Amino acid sequence: MKTPLTKLQAKIFDSSESAKSIVKGWKSNDKKIVFTNGCFDILHQGHVVYLAKAASLGDKLIVGLNTDASxxxxxGENRPxxxxxxxxxxLAALGFVDLVVFFEDDTPYELIKELKPNILTKGADYNPKNIVGYDIVMENGGSVETIALEEGFSTTNIIEKIRKTL
Known part of the structure; x- marks a missing residue:
């Protein structure tokens, strides 16, 4: 019997190579794949709402996750x-996140190139044409979507608030 932690770990992949077969299976079943990425150092309401909105754009949500080195x-040195x-x-504990894939580079460009999602998302503070992977997704007939961010939520603000209370 799988434990709850084992079920969560089954959603986590160390590289695009290990995740590609799952994504290929989804695509063969005509699932619309959504991809987003980030550090998600201290998960907060802004992250959760953003990810829920991203997931609603398709059938499966992949989160590219920066490694610690990235x-x-x-x-900076004090993060993550x-x-x-x-x-x-x-992230895997969120029911609407289907896959979490680590990437070591500063951007998820190579990961996006390997997984070829149908939809690429980032926050509305980005210009869609400047989102890393825009060219790949558009060349493959997909779309790039920006999602409105929740006002007042950021990891930096949380860290500052904690520092002030110490």
Whole structure:
């Protein structure tokens, strides 16, 4: 019998190579694949609402997750606060997240190239044409969508609030 943790871990993949067969199966069953990515260091309401909206755009949601090394390069030496496995388990626990795939690079470009999602999403603070992977998704007949962000929610704000209380 699978434990709840085993079920969550089954949604987590270390690379595009390990996830490709699952995505291929979904595509063969005409499932619309949505892809988004991020660090998701401290999961908050803004993240959850964003991911739920992303999931509603298709049949399966893949979250590309920056590895710890990638987060450090992007956010600084003191980040991430939560390790990649912990962040992945939390994301996998969301019922509308179907797959979590790690990527080591600063951007998920190679991951998007391998998985070829139908829909690519990022927050509305991005210009769609500047979203990493735009060219790949558009060349494959897909779409790139931006999603309105929840006002007042950010990991940086949470960290600052904690610092002020110490």
């Amino acid at each position: 987060v450090k390069r992007l956010k 606060l939560n390790g990649e496995r912990e962040r992945a388990i939390i």
